Amino acid sequence: MKVNGKIEDNYENYTEKSKEDIDLTVELGPLTLRNPIITCSGTYGFGDEYAPYCPVEKLGGITLKGLTPEQRLGNPLPRLAETPAGMLNSVGLENPGLEDFLQSYLPKVRELPTTVIANISGFSLRDYEIMANAFQAGSGIDAIEVNISCPNVKHGGMHFGTHPDSAQEVIALVKAKTNLPVIAKLSPNVTDIVQMAKAVEQGGADIISMINTLLGMSIDIERRQPILANKVGGLSGPAIRPVAVRMVWQVAQAVNIPIIGMGGILTWQDAAEFMLAGARAVSIGTGNFVNPLAPLEVLEGIEEYCRRHGFAAVSDIVGLAH
Amino acid sequence: MKVNGKIEDNYENYTEKSKEDIDLTVELGPLTLRNPIITCSGTYGFGDEYAPYCPVEKLGGITLKGLTPEQRLGNPLPRLAETPAGMLNSVGLENPGLEDFLQSYLPKVRELPTTVIANISGFSLRDYEIMANAFQAGSGIDAIEVNISCPNVKHGGMHFGTHPDSAQEVIALVKAKTNLPVIAKLSPNVTDIVQMAKAVEQGGADIISMINTLLGMSIDIERRQPILANKVGGLSGPAIRPVAVRMVWQVAQAVNIPIIGMGGILTWQDAAEFMLAGARAVSIGTGNFVNPLAPLEVLEGIEEYCRRHGFAAVSDIVGLAH
Amino acid sequence: MLGKAHIIAHDFVGDPLYKIRRLILRTEVAREAQPGQFVHVQVAKGMDPLLRRPISIADIQREAQEITLLYRIKGKGTEILSEAKVGEELSLMGPLGHGFTLPARGELILVAGGIGVFPLLPLAKAAQEKNLDVSLYWGGENKGFFTSSGLDLWQEARIPVFLSSMDGSIGEKGNVLDLLKKQVGSRLNHGEGATQAAQSEVLSVAVCGPQVMTQVVSDYFLQKGAAVEVSLEERMGCAVGACLGCVCTLKDKVSGRIYRGKVCKDGPVFKGEEVLWDYEG
Amino acid sequence: MLGKAHIIAHDFVGDPLYKIRRLILRTEVAREAQPGQFVHVQVAKGMDPLLRRPISIADIQREAQEITLLYRIKGKGTEILSEAKVGEELSLMGPLGHGFTLPARGELILVAGGIGVFPLLPLAKAAQEKNLDVSLYWGGENKGFFTSSGLDLWQEARIPVFLSSMDGSIGEKGNVLDLLKKQVGSRLNHGEGATQAAQSEVLSVAVCGPQVMTQVVSDYFLQKGAAVEVSLEERMGCAVGACLGCVCTLKDKVSGRIYRGKVCKDGPVFKGEEVLWDYEG
């Protein structure tokens, strides 16, 4: 028995199994994925780091590390702290900046045999505009995920992500500047997630992804300082899953656009919770660190679940727990 | 080595140890506790349930189950779901109601050899007023904790706890109606915890306790329904500790009243994080379910920590991580 | 009691297919344990899983200071518990809860559905010691289930056992209520209106199993005027009555008042007549 | 590689007081592993703790398909790892990272602080096979520490070892830099201005230990014109370069550009001259 999905094999074991006849395709508004399993921004680099461990071509999609117009060195170290069933990170949006990304990374990214979602962040509307302009159909990127929720940067995403008006504004702007599908990524650090979801739907988002990390802190009691150099960081991993599932459930009832669910997925059972709560696709972040084969195992498990319960398509299980 | 504080003995082992000379007393504004270890509302019944496992007279204080003017049967079952390093509950404020409490429970409560905090909830200002009136100095209750944050009751505490104005109003009301120290208990399900803390300080709260549970959900994927009959519930336990510590840290910087820190404390190390973040006392909830001796072990550990680091009083370590 | 219990034995009761394990523990709990009580077991050292697991006391050896637990590997917690090795220790709270009433005299019928049989053996043994007329009616899946769930313990104790299996591979084919109707029904007062008092002095019934089965069996015997006790199950947090996570709904027969009972503390054993099975809310 | 490794041996290296354990694993990792690389080990089956732990490869037996890990029990993760039993399996990722450069010729000085010695043995052995002049300068607490941290492995491998202990119980009293100055300093070009190129062809240095020690030793040898490589440590999430949790700060010697290096992927071994030790931000 797999007690917790941490048992894995080399992925060769997976490739042979016949997929029988479950329809794995998911339609996220204008974006079609070959299957509902994505990997989360910031946990999957630029898509090839995990390739020796998990075959990219099996994934429904990957989301790139968050990008900003200018290069960022990110926050000082330490940037990670382990917490009960979770972890804190304060990477602080380290990234090569738009120009270097386009030159040095995009050529490889464009060859990735899966759907590629760029994740964009900014510190002003202008930043988002620059980023949105850069990614258009045919650019090698298939969709834009707008991170309005990064909790790490003091004057950054937090503002956009916790006020419905500015969230709507930034999404409308991005939507106006790109012809790619636009995914609005929501922060859970709000009183009313439904209000935020409605705002980004209003702003024209094609898809909602949720949740980003919860703001947290961990203290080194011997040094008597926060463990993270940045003091606070984003909490991810299984610990936050109940919060994420609750929010997906609430938002699924309130909006008409599809949801990508994430937050603490390690096993297919976890992913099934999100789909039953109303997520049309799921994304795996911290779970990759624990088990690089998690995305494949989740896919296999969901497929088998559909088979066992007589669902012909994965999309048939979306929202069934309502 | 205690890997996680789950190793315990019978409490007889504790009673003999000399306390040397660490001053354990903590002053929470008008409320003085013999030591900083309290137990959380809703996890410690009416104070005698755990007595066979943990000697009440060793505790700094206990907080009673939330009370409302009328009796409440609470939510339907199941009310509990285990989650990674945490649990969801949807007890729904089951309680005997004020009258029955005063008649059938208070006589025993008043004999408890520790500081007793009553936790009051309500669905209207009037409810809070009734509750506040009932508890005055000499009534056998030493302080009132105002639960403005219970996430379980649809038209209940949530409203007061997520709007600064109503939080201030309800605290001011309670403060006006009782001569006992008033503790405002904050909900973490807000965008801006500092704003809430300032509001209750403004309302006249003597003490802030934080955090209540995070709203969460867990789904039974075979039954394809939320596990909890109430669908959503409050997430508690170690999983939420990083969120709780972060909030205590933020609030400690922003208000001048003392803080009781809680959320996921199992071990003394966990408690030390809260105190270093700025909590003057700590409260243990879910931790009791795991290890009924947790309060004593936490106390012992904090004392020993002070000794080892040369602090003469536990209150000396409050806020040191800032 | 809260403390460490030493693992004396830990093995499959029968065919591992049925995932039923026997865990013998040396613990102070043996001193005070009563039939129908349970212990709250910490299955893992860390936080995965976080909560303890309630398990009934399935046998008590007071002199040896030992108790036996029988449990089915169900999910993560019992799976991890199943890996505990002889010689290791487990943290235990107990004995907990309010167990069965041992009738003063007359006949005691025990009715079990599936693994609901586990808490009944100590009651059977206590009844036997008191020279009560005790017998077990036990419904289950198939023959393999019974032999893998401790049937021989009952046989060793020389307690009359009547079985019903869903596939007919042992005992009567069908469910336990059918078995009861057939085997016991004829002996019972046919008049549904017979005074309860008269009947209950002679016939006591203790039921443990899945909720639906427990309910129908309880209702059946209540109608026949017996004194029925049922053992309930709920998810537990504290197991000492402090968290209100595990309540059931009861109705006071005299006052008609509806109230909550804590399965962990007021139960797990309740009077069949007081349980409101389908109370919504 | 991601897969299971079989535990062949698992014991304390010396006095358990020093909490240093040796773990021999049969794994494919042995096939490709290079000196200075590490593995990412899942220490527990459940989520407590959640993350894997990075541990250096301390010895490689290619034919036997075995690697040795030496680790100190530090916190929860290594504590749990220490309970893994011979015959069990561990999930492993590796070999990971960018290891040490084996110099083409000349002298190789290894400098270790405390348990920083662990990744150096495979490098020493590789250097030996290539007939390089290799020696170890190793600073530690006291005699017990060295004998409990694999000193005999070095002796068996016949690599010259020079020790410094804080309490003087073995080797020179003092820290490893003092030892180096005394033992090696005289041999080195005294002119601080000696051309780097000239020196580095003959002297290579590999350093691993606590950051402050690594930094001062690196600076010392850089000043002397040696080619210095340092092995760094950071908290890790993914260990494959995907999360940016583990970066260090580097400065390109040519362009002067400041950039981040991933300790897990670009390192853990970096050129001493490129590391910006005290970069704030």
Ligand SMILES: Cc1cc2nc3c(=O)[nH]c(=O)nc-3n(C[C@H](O)[C@H](O)[C@H](O)COP(=O)(O)OP(=O)(O)OC[C@H]3O[C@@H](n4cnc5c(N)ncnc54)[C@H](O)[C@@H]3O)c2cc1C
């Ligand atoms: C008073 C009492 C006595 C019991 N006696 C026995 C016994 O003698 N033998 C036996 O095999 N089982 C017994 N059970 C049931 C046993 O507690 C559950 O099978 C066990 O908790 C399942 O844990 P798990 O982690 O394997 O399953 P999971 O399904 O993974 O558990 C998830 C959560 O739900 C709870 N849970 C799941 N099923 C039950 C259940 N049926 N009852 C209560 N909580 C549950 C778990 O405790 C845990 O918190 C008893 C339950 C109660 C309340």
Ligand SMILES: Cc1cc2nc3c(=O)[nH]c(=O)nc-3n(C[C@H](O)[C@H](O)[C@H](O)COP(=O)(O)OP(=O)(O)OC[C@H]3O[C@@H](n4cnc5c(N)ncnc54)[C@H](O)[C@@H]3O)c2cc1C
């Ligand atoms: C590339 C590399 C190679 C290493 N090689 C060895 C080795 O060969 N032998 C050895 O004993 N140790 C080695 N370490 C250190 C080892 O990883 C830590 O001691 C270990 O992670 C501590 O885990 P813990 O749970 O016992 O401690 P805890 O302090 O409880 O760990 C808490 C968290 O901090 C991280 N952490 C704590 N200390 C360190 C550290 N020093 N480096 C990185 N992460 C840390 C843990 O991984 C965990 O995520 C190496 C570290 C790195 C980065």
Ligand SMILES: Cc1cc2nc3c(=O)[nH]c(=O)nc-3n(C[C@H](O)[C@H](O)[C@H](O)COP(=O)(O)O)c2cc1C
């Ligand atoms: C190390 C790390 C870096 C992250 N960086 C980003 C980022 O750049 N942009 C973003 O939108 N989300 C970022 N996230 C959030 C994740 O994409 C995801 O929303 C969150 O971690 C919850 O999922 P998980 O619990 O599966 O990790 C990051 C998360 C982690 C752990």
Ligand SMILES: Cc1cc2nc3c(=O)[nH]c(=O)nc-3n(C[C@H](O)[C@H](O)[C@H](O)COP(=O)(O)O)c2cc1C
């Ligand atoms: C079963 C349960 C019932 C609770 N009931 C109440 C309550 O009645 N009033 C209240 O203010 N908080 C209540 N709480 C919240 C706790 O007091 C505490 O704030 C929260 O659980 C976080 O602490 P912990 O992680 O240590 O449990 C309850 C928590 C649990 C787990």
Ligand code: FES
């Ligand atoms: S489990 Fe807490 S009251 Fe029963």
Ligand code: FES
């Ligand atoms: S640990 Fe993730 S980039 Fe190095």
